[in-house]
Amino acid sequence: MRRGLSLYGIWLLAWYHRLRHDLGRELTVVAASGVMFGTFLYVFNDFLNVQIASIAVAMRAAFAQTLTIASLVLAGGVTVYWILRHDPKSVATMAAYLGEDPRILATYHWLRATTIIIFWHGAAWWLSGTYLARWSLARAAAVELALLLVSSVIILAFAQQRKGRSRGEHNQIANSLRALSLGSLTPRDILTRWRLTQIVFRSRLCRLLMVLSVPFTGLVMLSAVNAAPLFVACVSALASGYLLAATMNVQMAADLRHAWLERGLGVSHDDFMRAYQRSATYIASMIGGVTLIVYLLGQNCSGQIMPWSLTMVAASRVAVVAAVPALITPSLLLQVDGRRLSVTLPLSLIVCLFVGTAVIAHWLGLALVPLLISTARGSQAGRFYRA
Numbered sequence: 001m002r003r004g005l006s007l008y009g010i011w012l013l014a015w016y017h018r019l020r021h022d023l024g025r026e027l028t029v030v031a032a033s034g035v036m037f038g039t040f041l042y043v044f045n046d047f048l049n050v051q052i053a054s055i056a057v058a059m060r061a062a063f064a065q066t067l068t069i070a071s072l073v074l075a076g077g078v079t080v081y082w083i084l085r086h087d088p089k090s091v092a093t094m095a096a097y098l099g100e101d102p103r104i105l106a107t108y109h110w111l112r113a114t115t116i117i118i119f120w121h122g123a124a125w126w127l128s129g130t131y132l133a134r135w136s137l138a139r140a141a142a143v144e145l146a147l148l149l150v151s152s153v154i155i156l157a158f159a160q161q162r163k164g165r166s167r168g169e170h171n172q173i174a175n176s177l178r179a180l181s182l183g184s185l186t187p188r189d190i191l192t193r194w195r196l197t198q199i200v201f202r203s204r205l206c207r208l209l210m211v212l213s214v215p216f217t218g219l220v221m222l223s224a225v226n227a228a229p230l231f232v233a234c235v236s237a238l239a240s241g242y243l244l245a246a247t248m249n250v251q252m253a254a255d256l257r258h259a260w261l262e263r264g265l266g267v268s269h270d271d272f273m274r275a276y277q278r279s280a281t282y283i284a285s286m287i288g289g290v291t292l293i294v295y296l297l298g299q300n301c302s303g304q305i306m307p308w309s310l311t312m313v314a315a316s317r318v319a320v321v322a323a324v325p326a327l328i329t330p331s332l333l334l335q336v337d338g339r340r341l342s343v344t345l346p347l348s349l350i351v352c353l354f355v356g357t358a359v360i361a362h363w364l365g366l367a368l369v370p371l372l373i374s375t376a377r378g379s380q381a382g383r384f385y386r387a
Helices: 002-043 045-053 057-084 091-097 102-131 137-163 167-181 187-202 204-225 230-257 259-264 269-302 308-331 341-361 363-379
Strands: none
Touching: 002 091, 002 102, 002 341, 057 102, 057 137, 057 204, 057 230, 091 102, 102 137, 187 204, 187 230, 187 269, 204 230, 204 269, 230 259, 230 269, 230 308, 230 341, 269 308, 308 341, 308 363, 341 363
């Protein structure tokens, strides 16, 4: 037990030193994000106040409930990710290489997992109780118990999958990649399909973001059914679109860690970015089409009589707002260090808020999208080889 506590203390000390040495850089990111977010609130303050005041109390409660559920699911997913994360330079790996007793390692893993759960779940519940839906103690306890149960099942399932992974699976993946390369696809098609495959089937964080976008897509339909102001549907669509677009930030961070491989194969900066632009087009088309359909279905179920032309205009605006984050995200991926999600995700969020809110306010806001794309194309030219 004492040696397990010693390993746990070393892990905490390592995190303390990491935070201490990176504190200045992280505080700079937080300060810059705060300034940009404050600028956003200053620019759109009057517009947002008018729109929020027109939302019914019940609809505000539904939106707060959705944000609470999304934050809890995100906290649960991040917790599972950190518990399952295998780092060859970690304390546990070092102790295992040195022949440490498995029972001591199990004690360390339990202490580490408990700390991770307390930190992330505590942060989610603090956010919920302070700014979002305030649930009763009994309901919060039931939700937390269900979240812990689901997280435990997922951790056990992935642990068993990791143990049962065989050489045959790796051969199967190699054969499928070989068959893909021998087809009629061009190199650009292969680069695009590879990234979409990684996002949809391989990356756990990307799949978590896709799951988180579902409640906001459902909120689009709910707002249409309840005849809520169009602003509610647009904000829900913007949140859903941003979560899907964030998968490209995650994939970019993974790609840049192994960029030497594609550079060695002769992949140029233009080919690399074109693969992301094509992926963004597919994602934008998908989320735009889905939000268009669910909004029209909600309008059909609401019983509200509206001219078909006005309904289509409203549905089109919702779809465009949902597609905007995916369309502009490739233009932001290499503006800063693309390997650091703590930088790229806040940057994408703030820019998407600016452009998305401009489109919600007026159709002329769409002019910002091609302007941003054309400007960013020149500013990040050649950065794939310098990343």
